[in-house]
Amino acid sequence: MVTSQPVSGVTAALDWVMDKSLVLGYTKVGPAVRRAWWPDDPEPGALTGRHVLVTGATGGLGLATAGGVARLGAVVHLTGRDASRLDRARATLLAQQPGATVETHVSDVSDLAATADFARDLAARVPRLHAVVHNAGVMPPRRTTTPEGHELALATHVLGPHVLTFGLRESLAGGRVVLVTSGGAYAQRLEVDDPEFTQGTYSGTAAYARTKRMQLVLTRLWARELSGDDVSVSSMHPGWADTPGVTDSLPGFARVTGPLLRDAEQGADTAVWLTATGDAIGTGGFWHDRRRRAAHYAPVRVETPGEIERFWAFVCESTGVPAPTG
Numbered sequence: 001m002v003t004s005q006p007v008s009g010v011t012a013a014l015d016w017v018m019d020k021s022l023v024l025g026y027t028k029v030g031p032a033v034r035r036a037w038w039p040d041d042p043e044p045g046a047l048t049g050r051h052v053l054v055t056g057a058t059g060g061l062g063l064a065t066a067g068g069v070a071r072l073g074a075v076v077h078l079t080g081r082d083a084s085r086l087d088r089a090r091a092t093l094l095a096q097q098p099g100a101t102v103e104t105h106v107s108d109v110s111d112l113a114a115t116a117d118f119a120r121d122l123a124a125r126v127p128r129l130h131a132v133v134h135n136a137g138v139m140p141p142r143r144t145t146t147p148e149g150h151e152l153a154l155a156t157h158v159l160g161p162h163v164l165t166f167g168l169r170e171s172l173a174g175g176r177v178v179l180v181t182s183g184g185a186y187a188q189r190l191e192v193d194d195p196e197f198t199q200g201t202y203s204g205t206a207a208y209a210r211t212k213r214m215q216l217v218l219t220r221l222w223a224r225e226l227s228g229d230d231v232s233v234s235s236m237h238p239g240w241a242d243t244p245g246v247t248d249s250l251p252g253f254a255r256v257t258g259p260l261l262r263d264a265e266q267g268a269d270t271a272v273w274l275t276a277t278g279d280a281i282g283t284g285g286f287w288h289d290r291r292r293r294a295a296h297y298a299p300v301r302v303e304t305p306g307e308i309e310r311f312w313a314f315v316c317e318s319t320g321v322p323a324p325t326g
């Protein structure tokens, strides 16, 4: 077991102030300061021979996460929607780490039927999966529905990952699930009345933040449902990192924050750490910069137990997973 730096009351308070200030915590200032007290790196070779699946790994944080776990010895499985982008990502990783084992899979996580098939095929080929990192993300500029009829951000961030996690359930026994969510979740409460965003004026940033809030709730629900399989489920947010997602979807934000943005490796750090650390991370936690964080800040209210169960029923009914019993 790797030992972690003790976090004193002073550093805990400083860390909290940085988090609340956003700019200090979310930019590259965050890891530069916090590494003085955050837990140790995973042991070299911590993932040797273990299989790790990273969704949305053709660029940005997904590619950086794949690079981070490969560096620790993992056999990495990358997914994305386009074979040539996947080939480029694999070539990038192999150029950085010639000895790495990298497999690619064309898989659109917003397509629930195809995701169920992908999970079945992967489970047949890789009976023991150490971890899945749900990283694939989108911020649709206008309301878009998938061919199966689901709003795209919901399908990509919530429904597809749910199908994938439960499709891989047996392979993941004793392993880990990491959801890459966003600090944007703090801005939204759990939307249970209209999860498909059919009412009001659609906005991509609102749909994104709503579904990122759903991911936080899903983390706790998956932790509950998968505890019997000894699966550790965590979510993390990366802060603000310089990726194609940020520069393409939020060009104004990227311009203003540009010099302060984290690089992709800094953004991916906590996802890699959660995948590989020997420290006791428990299950159901929300993390940022290797530290558990509150899931809510006022004035956004905490969801009620009734809302959480309604949300769970919605996710299970929309995906047919887990299959109803009886």
Ligand SMILES: NC(=O)c1ccc[n+]([C@@H]2O[C@H](COP(=O)([O-])OP(=O)(O)OC[C@H]3O[C@@H](n4cnc5c(N)ncnc54)[C@H](OP(=O)(O)O)[C@@H]3O)[C@@H](O)[C@H]2O)c1
Pocket (backbone or CB within 6 Å): 055, 056, 057, 058, 059, 060, 061, 062, 079, 080, 081, 082, 085, 086, 107, 108, 109, 110, 111, 134, 135, 136, 137, 138, 156, 180, 181, 182, 183, 237, 238, 239, 240, 241, 242, 243, 244, 245, 246, 267
């Ligand atoms: N960058 C940040 O500052 C930041 C902040 C908060 C949260 N995040 C979260 O971090 C994650 C990665 O963000 P990023 O900034 O690296 O984004 P990005 O540069 O846009 O990369 C997104 C990745 O997701 C893949 N993807 C999108 N839709 C997919 C689908 N339906 N199925 C499979 N793969 C899909 C893309 O691959 P293809 O297009 O090749 O399919 C790409 O590899 C997202 O979940 C995002 O919400 C990022």
